[in-house]
Ligand SMILES: Nc1ncnc2c1ncn2[C@@H]1O[C@H](COP(=O)(O)OP(=O)(O)O)[C@@H](O)[C@H]1O
Ligand SMILES: O=C(O)[C@@H](CO)OP(=O)(O)O
C-alpha cells in the first residue's frame with residue numbers, strides 16, 4: 540500500500556495541512572466579524588502576533604485607530620498599514636521586550652471608558668511582553684527564565700513565577716487598560732487552554748498565588764535575590780471587570796484536522812491524547828510501543844492506522860547538545876522503532892521552531908537509527924547529550940517548515956501499515 544518514501548511524504552503532508560488549519564489568519568477572520576468592533580487600539584503579542592494583526596487589519600481596516608505588534612525575531616513579515624511592528628527576545632526576554640512593552644503601556648494609559656483594546660494574544664507572549672515589577676531587573680528575569688526553562692518545570696509552573704514578577708502578566712495588563720475595555724482573541728499553546736497561563740495571562744484573573752510561585756522556586760531549587768522574593772509577595776489580581784476573551788485555536792483543533800486528513804487517506808485514525816505532557820524521550824518510547832502493538836497485533840487500531848497525539852512534552856536538559864522536545868521525542872522513538880518496516884513517526888512544534896533550532900521537529904522510521912549506526916554514530920549517546928538536532932540532521936530526519944505563524948503546541952502522528 541505505501542512504500543517508505545510515500546509514507547514519509549504522506550506523514551509530512553498531514554502534519555503541514557493540519558498546522559495550516561490553525562493558521563492565525565483563518566481563526567481571526569472567523570471570529571472578528573461577529574464582534575462589531577470599531578475604533579479599536581490593536582495590540583498583538585506572541586509568536587503568531589504578526590499574522591493575527593494582518594488578518595485583523597484585513598477585516599477591520601480603518602476601524603483600527605492604532606496598531607502595535609510584538610513578536611519573536613524572524614516572525615514578522617513586513618509592514619501592516621502604519622502599525623508599529625517590533626521583534627523581541629524569546630524564550631528569554633531582552634531589551635526590545637522592555638522597550639516595546641513600555642510603548643504599549645504608554646498607549647493604553649491615554650485611553651478612557653469609551654475605548655477598546657483589541658488584544659491578539661498567542662504563545663511566546665511571556666517573553667515578548669514584559670516589564671518587571673519595581674525592584675526587579677531585566678537581568679534577574681532573564682536568569683530566572685533560563686533556569687526555569689532548563690529545570691523541566693511545566694509551563695504552568697514557569698508562568699506562576701513569571702506572573703508574580705511582572706507589571707503586565709497575571710491580569711495586570713487588563714488592570715492597566717481599565718477603564719477602557721479589553722477584547723482578547725487567544726491562540727492557546729497551553730494544555731487545557733487555561734487563560735491565566737497562556738502567555739502568563741496578561742488579561743485574565745490570576746488563579747495562582749504568591750505562595751504557589753515561591754513553592755515552584757523551592758521545588759526546582761532555584762535561588763533568587765531578596766528583592767525578587769519581596770516582589771513575588773505582591774499578589775496578582777483575582778477579579779477583572781473589563782475583559783472579554785475568545786479562544787480561537789488550540790491543540791484540539793490541530794489534532795481533529797490530522798484525524799480527518801488521515802481518514803481521507805484511508806487510515807483507521809484515532810486521537811490518543813491532546814494533553815501529552817511527560818518527558819519527551821519517555822513519550823517517544825511509549826508512542827513507539829503503541830505503534831509496535833498496532834504493527835504486530837493490529838490493536839488498538841487495525842492497519843493501516845494513524846495514531847494522533849497532541850500536547851507539550853518537557854525536556855530536562857542536562858547535556859550540551861542542541862535540540863527541542865519534538866526532535867528529542869522523534870529520536871527516542873527512532874531508537875525504539877529500529878528495524879521495523881512500515882512505521883513512521885512525525886513530531887512537530889506547530890510554531891515551526893522546536894527548541895532553539897531552525898527545525899520544527901523530526902520525522903523518523905525503522906531505518907533512522909540504523910543509518911546513524913552505519914556512520915559509526917551511537918543514537919543513544921546523542922539522546923543522552925540532548926543533541927537530537929545533530930542526530931536527526933545526520934540521518935536526514937529533520938522536519939523543517941520555517942516559522943509557521945501559528946502556535947498551538949505540538950502535533951505527533953504515527954502511521955503504521
Ligand atoms: N538541547 C535541547 N534538547 C531538547 N530540548 C531542548 C534543548 N534545549 C532546549 N530545549 C527545550 O526547548 C524548550 C523551548 O523550546 P521552544 O520550541 O522555544 O518552546 P516553545 O515553542 O514552547 O516556546 C525549552 O523548554 C527546553 O526544555
Ligand atoms: O509565552 C508563554 O508563556 C508560553 C505559553 O503560552 O509560550 P512559549 O512556551 O511559546 O514561550
Ligand SMILES: [Mg+2]
Nearest residue numbers: 888892893894
Ligand atoms: Mg517552539
